[in-house]
Amino acid sequence: MASYLRSWFTGIPVAPTPTPDIPTLNRVSPPASDDGGEDTETEDNSVPAFPALNSAQRAAPSNTPRILSDSALMPPPPVPSLASRTPGVSTKSSASSSLLVPTTTTKPPTKPSKKREKVALAPGHSPLDWAALKSSGVDLRGVDTLMRIPPSVLKQHRSKDDAWTAISNKVYNITPYLPFHPGGERELMRVAGRDGTHLFASTHAWVNADFMLDTCLVGFLIPEPSPDSP
Numbered sequence: 001m002a003s004y005l006r007s008w009f010t011g012i013p014v015a016p017t018p019t020p021d022i023p024t025l026n027r028v029s030p031p032a033s034d035d036g037g038e039d040t041e042t043e044d045n046s047v048p049a050f051p052a053l054n055s056a057q058r059a060a061p062s063n064t065p066r067i068l069s070d071s072a073l074m075p076p077p078p079v080p081s082l083a084s085r086t087p088g089v090s091t092k093s094s095a096s097s098s099l100l101v102p103t104t105t106t107k108p109p110t111k112p113s114k115k116r117e118k119v120a121l122a123p124g125h126s127p128l129d130w131a132a133l134k135s136s137g138v139d140l141r142g143v144d145t146l147m148r149i150p151p152s153v154l155k156q157h158r159s160k161d162d163a164w165t166a167i168s169n170k171v172y173n174i175t176p177y178l179p180f181h182p183g184g185e186r187e188l189m190r191v192a193g194r195d196g197t198h199l200f201a202s203t204h205a206w207v208n209a210d211f212m213l214d215t216c217l218v219g220f221l222i223p224e225p226s227p228d229s230p
């Protein structure tokens with residue numbers, strides 16, 4: 001066994017001692033004599049060298065990292081026209097590598113076309129007050145039943161105290177909502193007596209008119225009936 005281990009550690013193959021009846025090729029396992037034969041008396045207890053004397057580690061020149069000198073290092077990439085730059089002046093050729101603010105940002109921002117006015121609502125007319133009024137059970141429709149309303153009928157309701165508008169084919173009485181509208185009465189009156197779907201959506205598409213005005217529903221917008229129809 002000892003000779004087997006020694007050959008494994010040192011890497012030097014131990015020449016098998018061929019015996020007449022055992023072919024050399026079959027000697028893959030330690031020889032039977034290792035278990036307690038003649039080798040036990042001459043057991044080798046010497047500690048093998050580590051790394052092995054003929055190992056690749058020992059063969060390597062040195063594993064200490066080599067400190068490269070400046071001349072041995074890869075040179076940095078050339079900086080185009082950096083040296084010839086005048087501070088504060090943009091050069092077209094070095095526009096991509098320049099640290100200057102792009103010229104496009106020096107233009108003043110264009111003014112918004114329309115200014116949205118903030119409207120101060122009267123006390124007691126906050127969105128919460130409107131929600132409370134809606135759920136109070138007070139009649140906000142002003143009509144007994146829901147109706148089919150053609151544009152000609154809608155047109156007749158365009159005064160502040162009797163204002164209707166159509167949004168997505170639903171006709172609402174907007175009179176009670178006028179003092180609660182965050183955009184102001186004047187803006188809301190622009191859709192009185194007509195289809196306000198487009199103006200409403202272009203102003204605040206995120207507002208849920210159906211929810212805001214559900215208790216103000218008076219009917220549904222229908223196409224104008226032709227004069228010939230009965």
Ligand code: HEM
Nearest residue numbers: 116118119182183187188190191196199200203207209212
């Ligand atoms: C007809 C039903 C309408 C309802 C239920 C309604 C409802 C509302 C609501 C809830 C807000 C507040 C939105 C928010 O804070 O984000 C608002 C704001 C506003 N609405 Fe309306 N609106 C209506 C129609 C209109 C119309 C027809 C116009 C203008 C033509 C208009 C102009 C505005 C404006 C300018 C604001 C902004 C107010 C601000 O920024 O403080 N609204 N509206």
